[in-house]
Amino acid sequence: MKVIPNCTLDDIRKAAQALKNEHLVAFPTETVYGLGADAVNAKAVSRIYSVKSRPKDHPLIVHISSLIQLHRWAIDVPGYAIKLAKDFWPGPMTLILKRSKFAKDFITGGQDSVALRVPDHLIALDLLTEFEKLGGFGIAAPSANRFGAVSPTTAEAVVDELGEFLSEDELILNGGPCSIGIESTIIDCTTKIPRILRPGAITAEMIETTTGYKIPLSSKNIKVRASGSLGSHYSPSANVVIGTTAQPGDGFIAMENIPTPTGGIRLASPSSINQYARLFYSALREGDRIKLGKIVVFQPHGEGLAEAIRNRLEKAANKKQI
Ligand code: TXA
Numbered sequence: 364m365k366v367i368p369n370c371t372l373d374d375i376r377k378a379a380q381a382l383k384n385e386h387l388v389a390f391p392t393e394t395v396y397g398l399g400a401d402a403v404n405a406k407a408v409s410r411i412y413s414v415k416s417r418p419k420d421h422p423l424i425v426h427i428s429s430l431i432q433l434h435r436w437a438i439d440v441p442g443y444a445i446k447l448a449k450d451f452w453p454g455p456m457t458l459i460l461k462r463s464k465f466a467k468d469f470i471t472g473g474q475d476s477v478a479l480r481v482p483d484h485l486i487a488l489d490l491l492t493e494f495e496k497l498g499g500f501g502i503a504a505p506s507a508n509r510f511g512a513v514s515p516t517t518a519e520a521v522v523d524e525l526g527e528f529l530s531e532d533e534l535i536l537n538g539g540p541c542s543i544g545i546e547s548t549i550i551d552c553t554t555k556i557p558r559i560l561r562p563g564a565i566t567a568e569m570i571e572t573t574t575g576y577k578i579p580l581s582s583k584n585i586k587v588r589a590s591g592s593l594g595s596h597y598s599p600s601a602n603v604v605i606g607t608t609a610q611p612g613d614g615f616i617a618m619e620n621i622p623t624p625t626g627g628i629r630l631a632s633p634s635s636i637n638q639y640a641r642l643f644y645s646a647l648r649e650g651d652r653i654k655l656g657k658i659v660v661f662q663p664h665g666e667g668l669a670e671a672i673r674n675r676l677e678k679a680a681n682k683k684q685i
């Protein structure tokens with residue numbers, strides 16, 4: 364495995380060629396780092412599953428360079444999905460659409476739908492464009508972590524998660540810390556009205572404004588085969604507890620205006636919700652690095668991105684109870 368700092372266009376071309384040669388390339392996006400493979404190559408995609416230790420029936424997001432590519436992968440696309448794509452791509456939004464013949468079972472987990480996203484990151488977009496120049500159609504990429512673990516928001520975190528499992532021809536493109544820090548909003552567009560399957564930076568309010576439909580705020584009761592919708596996910600080794608006070612020796616994450624309880628070990632002090640999202644996963648990782656047994660997290664209040672953070676927090680905190 365090779366980590367590429369300060370990616371040049373030449374580096375990105377080599378990475379696109381590596382993808383063509385059935386190797387994996389981890390790359391930055393604005394949300395979290397992805398572990399990419401050629402989305403039409405069964406052998407390349409199967410490496411994602413073995414490197415991540417991910418169950419085979421969990422579908423993958425296909426990353427594409429622009430809205431133009433959507434029609435290759437999806438059919439019967441509703442008008443509201445096109446509106447969403449026009450407003451929010453490139454951006455932190457994944458659309459679930461009825462799949463075309465192009466989206467094979469090894470991408471969709473055998474489901475009749477496919478997940479598509481245009482990421483808003485220069486390295487990711489250049490990689491997609493260069494890959495297309497080599498005849499590629501899209502890059503399948505889950506978050507670049509072991510199954511169930513915390514998504515990586517830096518290249519160093521990708522090395523920690525997957526470095527030992529990647530082969531010598533496989534690459535990690537270092538684009539620095541991700542600007543959003545939690546995964547994309549997933550919107551099911553296979554029904555009459557869009558539904559949020561995983562909250563993220565594209566909020567219910569934004570979707571309502573674009574589509575004119577009223578979106579249910581909570582996605583809690585929706586049963587879909589999305590790994591992010593399993594009870595336990597995004598978990599560090601430490602026990603994550605949603606709380607209001609920490610004991611001496613516990614890790615502690617809260618907005619900066621909340622003082623650290625006596626003896627608590629402060630892992631992050633965000634001053635805004637955006638910064639909370641950006642720091643959250645790296646703070647959980649830091650707790651593991653310094654071998655804390657427990658991390659107490661103060662939930663952020665409010666809607667939108669705060670709701671997405673609470674969603675991830677609940678899943679991280681679920682680990683020890685199931
Ligand atoms: O921000 C993101 O979305 C990042 C970056 C790398 O793009 N990717 C990401 O991928 O979070 P992953 O695989 O860790 O999470 C994608 C989620 C999974 O929970 C998967 O089950 C769900 O999307 N998914 C994919 N295809 C689906 C489908 N056809 N129907 C329902 N859920 C789907």
Ligand code: MG
Binds near residue numbers: 505506514
């Ligand atoms: Mg993931």
